[in-house]
Amino acid sequence: MPIYYFHVVGQGSRIEDLEGTDCADLSAAKEEAVACARELMAHAIRQGRDISSRSIEVRNARGGVVLTLPFRQAISEAE
Structure with missing residues (x-):
């Protein structure tokens, strides 16, 4: 099963x-990115912070970017 890395990127910062x-494929990695973005935004909202301008950069095992998911897109993304 391929491994994907989910880096959080925003306004000069990077986590x-x-x-x-491990995700079965890119589609599964996108689902994971959506879930992660939603969880991080929910936590931030409970603390009174808005992090919706951030994004998740998904990279494959070789380090190549295979997907960039803006947090705002995760709000409306179908499950």
């Missing part, structure tokens, strides 16, 4: 995913 997550 690296050093462990990665």
